Amino acid sequence: MADALLSLKDVRAGYGAAVVLDGISFDVPVRGSLAVLGRNGVGKSTLLLTIMGFTAIARGAVLWRGEDITRLPPNRRAQEGIGWVAQEREIFPSLTVEENLTVASRPGDWNLKKVYDLFPRLHERRGNKGNHLSGGEQQMLATARALMTNPDLLLLDEPLEGLAPIIVEELSAAIGRLAAEQGMTLILVEQHAEIALSLTDEAVVIERGTIAHRARSKDLLADQATLDRLIGLKVEA
Amino acid sequence: MAMTASTPSTDPHAWLRRQTRWHPVEIAFWLATLLPFFLFPNYLVLASQIAITALFALSLDLILGYAGIVSLGHAAFFGLGAYASGILSKHGWGEPLTGLLFGAAVAGIVGYATSFIIARFRHLTLIMLTLGFGLLLFELANKAHWLTGGADGLQGVKIWPIFGRIQFDLWGYTAYSYALIVLFVLFLVCRRLIHSPFGLALRGIRENSVRMPAIGAPSAAHIRKIYTISAAIAGVAGALLTQTTETVALEVLSFARSADTAVMLVLGGAGMLYGGLIGSIIFMIARDQFSGIAPQYWYFWIGILLIVVVMFLPNGILGGLSTLLARWRKP
Numbered sequence: 326m327a328d329a330l331l332s333l334k335d336v337r338a339g340y341g342a343a344v345v346l347d348g349i350s351f352d353v354p355v356r357g358s359l360a361v362l363g364r365n366g367v368g369k370s371t372l373l374l375t376i377m378g379f380t381a382i383a384r385g386a387v388l389w390r391g392e393d394i395t396r397l398p399p400n401r402r403a404q405e406g407i408g409w410v411a412q413e414r415e416i417f418p419s420l421t422v423e424e425n426l427t428v429a430s431r432p433g434d435w436n437l438k439k440v441y442d443l444f445p446r447l448h449e450r451r452g453n454k455g456n457h458l459s460g461g462e463q464q465m466l467a468t469a470r471a472l473m474t475n476p477d478l479l480l481l482d483e484p485l486e487g488l489a490p491i492i493v494e495e496l497s498a499a500i501g502r503l504a505a506e507q508g509m510t511l512i513l514v515e516q517h518a519e520i521a522l523s524l525t526d527e528a529v530v531i532e533r534g535t536i537a538h539r540a541r542s543k544d545l546l547a548d549q550a551t552l553d554r555l556i557g558l559k560v561e562a
Numbered sequence: 563m564a565m566t567a568s569t570p571s572t573d574p575h576a577w578l579r580r581q582t583r584w585h586p587v588e589i590a591f592w593l594a595t596l597l598p599f600f601l602f603p604n605y606l607v608l609a610s611q612i613a614i615t616a617l618f619a620l621s622l623d624l625i626l627g628y629a630g631i632v633s634l635g636h637a638a639f640f641g642l643g644a645y646a647s648g649i650l651s652k653h654g655w656g657e658p659l660t661g662l663l664f665g666a667a668v669a670g671i672v673g674y675a676t677s678f679i680i681a682r683f684r685h686l687t688l689i690m691l692t693l694g695f696g697l698l699l700f701e702l703a704n705k706a707h708w709l710t711g712g713a714d715g716l717q718g719v720k721i722w723p724i725f726g727r728i729q730f731d732l733w734g735y736t737a738y739s740y741a742l743i744v745l746f747v748l749f750l751v752c753r754r755l756i757h758s759p760f761g762l763a764l765r766g767i768r769e770n771s772v773r774m775p776a777i778g779a780p781s782a783a784h785i786r787k788i789y790t791i792s793a794a795i796a797g798v799a800g801a802l803l804t805q806t807t808e809t810v811a812l813e814v815l816s817f818a819r820s821a822d823t824a825v826m827l828v829l830g831g832a833g834m835l836y837g838g839l840i841g842s843i844i845f846m847i848a849r850d851q852f853s854g855i856a857p858q859y860w861y862f863w864i865g866i867l868l869i870v871v872v873m874f875l876p877n878g879i880l881g882g883l884s885t886l887l888a889r890w891r892k893p
Contacts, residue, residue: 377776400775409776417769420762423577428762429777430575437576474777 329388330355330478330510331376331407336385338375344383345371346534353478353527358504358511360521360542362556363531369514370412372531373480376512377409378402404431408476412483412514414467418456422447425455425466426473433475440469443499461492468499478510479503485517493517500524518556522546530555581757591836595742599735606734612846613741614802619826619838620745620752621795626824627833628756629788630768631680632689634820635696636796639669641815643797645703648716648810656722658805662744665801666794673793677786684771693817700815716810730806737806744802748795753835755791764788765833825864829871831878840880 329352339345345368353359361369374380376387378399386395389405397405417425426437426447441448444465450458458466464484471479481500485493497520503509504524515521522528522542530538530545538545538555545552598609618640625631643665650656650664676695683691703710710716723729730736755761763779771781804810813819822845823838830841848867852860875882 379776398775398780400778400780403776403778411773411776415770415773417766419769420765424762424765427575427577427759428766428779430759431778470777 328354330357330390331512332386332388332391333376334386334388336375336387337383338371338380338385339383340371340380344534345380346375348535349375349385349531351529351536351539353510353512355477356508356510357527358513358525360518360525360528361512361514361531362518362521362528363537364557365516367531368534369531370482371534373409373482373512373514376402376480377407403474403476406475406477407480408471408474408478409480410464410467410471410482410484412486414463416455416458416463416466416470419454421452421454422458422466423451425470429470429473431473431475435472435475437473440472443472443502444469459492461488461496464488464492464496465499468496472503476509478512481511481513481515483514483516485515485520493520497524518552519546575759578757578759578762582754588836591839592746595746598738603733603735606738608734608846608850610734610737610741610806611803612842613738613745614799614806615823615826615846616839616842617741617745617748617802618796618799619823619830619842620749620835621792621799622823623827623832623835623838624752624755624788624792624795626827627837628761628764628768629785630684630771631785631789632685633692634689634817634824635692635694635699636792636823637815637817637819638692638696638699639673639793639796640800640803640819641699641703642669642672642793643800644804644810644814645710645716645800646797647801648719648804649709651719651721651804652716656720658721658724658740661721661805662798662801665797665804667797669797669800670790670794673796674786674790677789677793680789681782681785693820696815696817696820700812700817703815704812710810710812713812715812716804719804719808719810721805721808730808734806741802741806744798748798749835749839752795756835760784760787768833825868827878829868829878831880831882834878834880834884837878837880841878844879 331353333349333351336349337344337347349372351359361372363369371380375382378397382395386393388394394402394405417428420428426440446462447465447469450462455463455466468484484496484500488496501524504511511525513521513525522545525542528540528542528545529536532555538551598606602609622633622636625633646668647661647665650661679691680688704712721730724736724740728736763774763784766774766779767781767784774781800814803814826841826845827838829844830839831837845864848864849860852863871879
């Protein structure tokens with residue numbers, strides 16, 4: 326695909342000798358969005374870690390704007406424009422909200438004002454330390470911090486996990502605005518399949534480290550039987 | 563137009579620039595360092611020792627307080643600076659300022675070389691590595707009697723007058739003035755460094771060095787940089803001690819010096835720039851006073867002080883004061 330922002334070509338990756346992903350291939354176009362679904366432990370988070378450069382790739386290639394970045398270290402990938410929001414959030418607990426954001430800041434459109442516009446709650450809490458925030462606020466901070474690196478592609482690893490329904494709604498809306506209004510390219514790993522599918526264009530379902538199914542998100546959202554078989558979740562129509 | 567509290571700046575580094583503004587308490591602190599000239603003229607030698615120790619503690623704070631590199635062998639760089647300056651002087655070049663630069667260069671080069679190892683490890687492994695490196699240098703200096711004077715110390719150090727005019731005097735007037743100016747200048751450098759994007763990145767590394775690369779910061783390269791800078795500043799502190807005492811004792815490389823400085827940082831508050839300075843003042847004055855009462859048991863009182871501070875002020879004296887101040891402002 327000529328205009329692919331990110332391409333994975335037959336990637337086999339894992340930790341040391343342990344192989345977690347095998348034969349993973351997909352393209353994500355500029356301004357595209359991909360939902361990565363699957364049961365727990367199938368390799369969804371490892372996929373994002375592999376794109377970020379934190380795992381050992383035994384075979385295959387990761388291409389960024391057509392250039393091979395398979396051997397590029399994580400900090401160079403971040404500088405090239407790949408932003409990552411870890412499942413554990415991993416905000417800096419003893420730094421304030423503003424410090425957490427400033428430490429990640431790189432030149433570009435995203436600045437403090439813009440992330441505070443997206444997450445007004447963070448502006449209210451800007452003087453609070455990271456460990457004095459609620460789970461939802463920490464997730465907003467982790468997302469905002471990734472945006473401060475001015476990424477072209479944002480990797481979100483289960484951003485809605487363990488959050489109260491009202492926060493899930495708030496964060497989902499923010500992610501939706503990122504894709505629709507800001508044109509941010511997204512890869513979204515999420516257990517909330519219905520939300521992930523409603524926010525993205527394309528979807529892949531991973532099973533035991535390989536892609537078991539791929540479809541347009543809206544088609545998969547309508548395919549109750551496939552979702553039930555692959556993910557084991559019943560989606561409300 | 564002034565930025566109001568409710569209007570976020572579009573400039574992500576505006577916060578950092580705000581941090582560089584001088585607080586009245588800081589100005590008061592530095593003015594207070596001039597008091598010994600007027601109030602305690604008989605204690606200027608002790609004051610110069612405190613200034614040198616404070617500079618050494620500041621260098622340790624850069625790596626321990628800001629980057630989270632726990633070192634129990636930092637005296638290695640202090641000692642390298644002390645010996646480098648002393649050996650240079652003994653062999654005919656006693657000019658003080660170039661002596662300081664030479665001490666910084668030798669310690670900085672060794673710091674840079676070892677930083678490649680330091681950047682690869684954390685936690686207990688790192689503590690053992692720094693401790694081992696410190697012990698290694700101590701025994702090398704002990705063995706190399708022909709160069710260092712071994713356990714007898716380096717004799718024959720002659721320091722020329724500063725700028726060819728200002729002699730070091732017996733009462734410590736020049737020594738304290740000189741040490742205080744060097745401390746202040748290097749403190750300004752450290753302050754600028756800490757309130758820069760690089761300084762903030764160091765704090766991120768302290769919190770989570772493994773994940774910092776995910777936001778574009780090369781953790782290992784940053785650790786190498788700050789470790790080298792810290793080693794060079796420790797080298798300056800060591801060179802200052804040599805120049806103000808005109809001798810180098812093997813003790814400059816001792817584990818006790820590394821450990822004492824870590825205690826000073828814990829007492830004052832690590833990662834606060836002034837913590838090492840406050841800790842040095844308290845530690846050195848306490849040592850002077852307690853050793854006057856019971857020369858062999860003064861560590862007993864330091865031990866009690868350390869236990870009390872760690873139990874009741876886990877972020878050190880400065881950390882405790884900051885918390886109290888914050889509570890007072892927001893009842």
